[in-house]
Amino acid sequence: MxxxxxxxxxxxxxxxxxxxxxxxxxxxxxxxxxxxxxxxxxxxxxxxxxxxxxxxxxxxxxxxxxxxxxxxxxxxxxxxxxxxxxxxxxxxxxxxxxxxxxxxxxxxxxxxxxxxxxxxxxxxxxxxxxxxxxxxxxxxxxxxxxxxxxxxxWPDQPEPPQGRAFLHPEALAGESSASKRARLAEGLRAAGQRAAVITLPDSLCWLLNLRGADVPRNPVLHGFAVLHDDGRVTLYADPAKFDAETRAGLGDHVTLRPVAAFVPGLHSLPGPVRIDPASAPVSVAQELEDAGVAVATGDDPCALPKACKNGAEIAATRAAHLRDGAAMVRFLAWLDATAPQGGLTEIAVVEALEGFRRESNQLHDLSFDTISGAGPNGAIIHYRVTEATNRAVAPGDLLLVDSGGQYLDGTTDITRTIAIGEPSEPDARDCYTRVLQGMIAVARTRFPKGLAGRDLDALARAPLWLAGYDYDHGTGHGVGAFLSVHEGPQRISRLSNVPLVPGMILSDEPGYYREGAFGIRLENLIVVREAPPLGDHRAQYDFETLTFVPFDRRLILPDMLSASERGWLDGYHAEVLAKIGPLVDGAALEWLKTACAPL
CATH class of the missing domain: 3.40.350.10 (Creatinase/prolidase N-terminal domain)
Structure with a gap:
C-alpha cells in the first residue's frame, strides 16, 4: 500500500x-x-x-x-x-x-x-x-x-538491489527469445558488426524474455548483455537472482556470468562492437577502446523491435486494460460516494485505488507511484504525496489522479481529473474541456506513414493555445508490455523525430496546470495501427484506444465541443459501458451507466 x-x-x-x-x-x-x-x-x-x-x-x-x-x-x-x-x-x-x-x-x-x-x-x-x-x-x-x-x-548508501529474475511466458511475449536473438543477430551481420553491448534493463529483459525486481515499479533486471552475431548472448548479472528454473529457461545459447566479469568480457570481444552512444556509459566505450576493440555506434538493437508490439502483446495489453478499467470504475464510483462525506485525503485516495486494483488478484505491482494531487497539489506535474504534504480532498477541488498497474499481460497508465463538488475556479470547466479536446484530437487523427511524434504534438495543444495556455511536458510517452511505463524511442513530443509505426503503444495526455490553484491532465493509452483505406489510398496510420474509463461529465462544457468531438466522446463512452459494464456490478455499474450517458 x-x-x-x-x-x-x-x-x-x-x-x-x-x-x-x-x-x-x-x-x-x-x-x-x-x-x-x-x-x-x-x-x-x-x-x-x-x-x-x-x-x-x-x-x-x-x-x-x-x-x-x-x-x-x-x-x-x-x-x-x-x-x-x-x-x-x-x-x-x-x-x-x-x-x-x-x-x-x-x-x-x-x-x-x-x-x-x-x-x-x-x-x-x-x-x-x-x-x-x-x-x-x-x-x-x-x-x-x-x-x-x-x-x-554517503555513509549509509543502500546495497545493490537483489530482486529475483523470472521468465516471461512466450505466450505473452509473442516470440521466443531465440527468435528475437536470431533476427537481431542477422542485423548485426548485415552491418558487419560482431556484437552489440546492451545496457538498458528493459532491452535485455525484452530480448531474453526475462523480468526482474531490481527497480521499484518496473519489472526489470539489472545487468549487462552482449549479443553476438551468431545469436548467442552473454548475460552479466548476479547469478544469485536466478533460480534453477530461470537458468534453464535461458537456454543453451545464453551464458550467465557475474557482473564482475563484464569488463574483462568487453576486452575479449572481436570487433567491431556496436554501442548506442545515447545509452551506453562512457566506461563501456573507454574499456573497448583501451583494449583495442573496434567500436561501431548505432541504436540499441532492441529499442525499435521492443517498441513495435506484436499481436500477442497487443492482445494481452487489451486484456490488462479492461481489468484495469474495471478497477478504475469501481474506484471512481467509490470516490463520488465518499468525497462528499469529508475526511478524504490524498493518501486515502492512493490507498483506495491500489486496493481496487489488487481485488483482481492479478496485479503484479503498480506501474509507478500514484499521483494524487488535490487542488494546488495537482499543479505539481509529477507530484508524489507524502505524509508531510498530504492534503485533504475538499469541496471545490479538482483532484488529479495519475496511476497505473503492472500486470503479467500488460502495463497500464491512466489519468483522470475529477471535480469534488462545484469547482472553486470559475474557468476550471473551460480549461478541462480544452484539455479534453486536445486528447480527442490525437486519439481520432489519421496521419501519413513516416510522421513522428513531433508532427502530432501540436494537435493536443491547439485548443489550449487558442486561450493562451500550454503545458510543459510532452503529449505522450511510449509504454512497454509488462515492462517500463516510460519506454522509448517513440514519443509524442516536439523533440521526437522517431517515425510512428504500427504496434507502438503511447500515452495521449495533454494537461493544464495553474500553480497554486489546480492541475488538469487526461490520459489514455493508444496503439498505432494501419488505417483503413480512404481517399486516394495513401499509406496512413491511426490509433486504437486501449483505455476504457469515463471522463468527468461535470467538467465538460458541451457547447465548446464540435459535433465530431461530441460524436467521438459519446462513442467512446458507449464503448466503455459495453466493455467495462459486464466486469462490474452493483453501485459501480449504476455509476458507470450514468457516467457513460450521451452528452
Missing part, C-alpha cells in the same frame, strides 16, 4: 552534504562534480542505491541532474519539475536551473572560469559527455572521469 519515500532523502541535510562533497572535491583536486539521476544501466528508473541526486539535494523527481561548483550548485530540471524542485531543495544551497532552455555547458562557463569537473563514467552516456565537452571546448574547463564522489561521502 502507500509508502512515504521521504525517508530516502532529507532536504535539511543538503547544506552539510554539499559541504562534505565540496571538501572531497578539493581533496581530489576537482573544481566540480556532475551528479545525475542515473545508474550504470542508463534506464530512467533507479534503485535506492543510485538515488544520489535526491540524497544530495532533496529533489525526488524522476529526471534531472546537479552540477556542483565551488560557489554554486545548480539543479537542472525540465518543465515537469519546476514547481516541485523549489519546494524540495534548500534554496540557500541549491539553485534550480531551467533545462533544457539553459544548456549545461553555457551555465558552467558562466560560473567557472577554469578548472576540472569530475564525473563518474559509469553514470553518463557517451553522447551526453561528448556534447558537454564540445560545449566547453576552448574554455578553461575540462571534464575528468573519476570515482563517484557522492558515494565517497
Amino acid at each position: 502507500f509508502q512515504d519515500f521521504t525517508a530516502q532523502t532529507d532536504p535539511s541535510q543538503g547544506a552539510g552534504r554539499l559541504a562534505a562533497l565540496r571538501g572531497r572535491l578539493a581533496a581530489e583536486g576537482l573544481s566540480g562534480f556532475l551528479v545525475p539521476r542515473a545508474d550504470a544501466h542508463q534506464g530512467e528508473y533507479v534503485a535506492a542505491r543510485d538515488e544520489r541526486l535526491s540524497w544530495l539535494t532533496g529533489f525526488t523527481g524522476s529526471a534531472g541532474f546537479c552540477i556542483v561548483l565551488p560557489g554554486i550548485a545548480g539543479v537542472f530540471v525540465d518543465g515537469r519539475y519546476r514547481t516541485q524542485v523549489r519546494a524540495q531543495v534548500d534554496l540557500a544551497m541549491f539553485t534550480p536551473v531551467n533545462w533544457p532552455e539553459v544548456k549545461p555547458g553555457d551555465w558552467i562557463a558562466d560560473h567557472l572560469a577554469e578548472g576540472v569537473i569530475g564525473f563518474d563514467p559509469w553514470l553518463h552516456a557517451v553522447d551526453e559527455i561528448a556534447k558537454l565537452e564540445t560545449a566547453l571546448a576552448g574554455s578553461g574547463v575540462i571534464l575528468r572521469p573519476c570515482a563517484n564522489m557522492v558515494d565517497a561521502i
